[in-house]
Amino acid sequence: MKQGLDAVDEKIIEILQENARTSIKDIASQVFLSSPAVTARMERLEKRGVVMGYHAHVDPEAFGYRIKAFISLEMEPMQKQEFYPFIETVPNVIECNCVTGEYSMLIEVAFWSTTELDEFINQLQRFGKTRTQIVFSTVVDHRNPPAKSPA
Numbered sequence: 372m373k374q375g376l377d378a379v380d381e382k383i384i385e386i387l388q389e390n391a392r393t394s395i396k397d398i399a400s401q402v403f404l405s406s407p408a409v410t411a412r413m414e415r416l417e418k419r420g421v422v423m424g425y426h427a428h429v430d431p432e433a434f435g436y437r438i439k440a441f442i443s444l445e446m447e448p449m450q451k452q453e454f455y456p457f458i459e460t461v462p463n464v465i466e467c468n469c470v471t472g473e474y475s476m477l478i479e480v481a482f483w484s485t486t487e488l489d490e491f492i493n494q495l496q497r498f499g500k501t502r503t504q505i506v507f508s509t510v511v512d513h514r515n516p517p518a519k520s521p522a
Contacts, residue, residue, distance in 0.1 A: 376421070376518075379404065383412060384422065384518035391425040428513075436463075436481040438488050439506040443474035446499035454498050463491065474502065 376384075382402050386393050399409045416422040431439070446454060451469075458467050458478070465479040478495075482488045488503070495501050 380412060380416060380421075381518045383409065384416070387413075387422065387425070388515045388518060431481045435483050438482045438485055439509075440480050440482070440488055441504045441506070442476075442478040442480060442492065442495065443502040443504075444476040444478060444495055444499055445474045445501075446476065448475070450498050457498075461491070463487070474500075 379402050383398055386398050386401060395406045395409050395413075399406045402409065404412075413422065454476070458464055458476075461480075463480050463482055465481055467476060467478045469475060470477045480488065480491065482491065485505075488505075492501055492503060
């Protein structure tokens with residue numbers, strides 16, 4: 372068991388990953404516990420940071436975000452102190468990861484136009500060299516890994 376999760380915890384997480392709006396009563400019937408017992412387990416999972424929130428998955432195109440891109444940024448480690456506060460303030464940044472390899476940051480973004488994307492890349496270049504890949508289509512959308520612990 373990873374992080375002290377048992378099979379019931381894993382099943383609750385699996386149900387929530389499939390549909391975070393599943394009622395406590397429905398979860399309880401699927402894991403064969405009472406509603407208060409499920410509520411207590413969910414609260415414990417939240418407090419431990421295993422469950423980090425409940426979100427609506429929204430199509431960015433519904434809001435006019437037609438450009439999705441991945442930007443690799445090569446920068447020096449000492450620039451992180453300035454870069455991190457900057458990148459956290461950019462609402463078009465979907466995700467930013469510190470990675471290994473030639474580039475040190477991998478940034479996923481969504482913009483209405485290539486002009487806006489270009490303006491953002493120009494801002495990023497004060498931190499270092501960039502490489503941008505614009506997404507044509509998404510074969511597998513963001514998903515969570517299985518909630519099962521390794522055997």
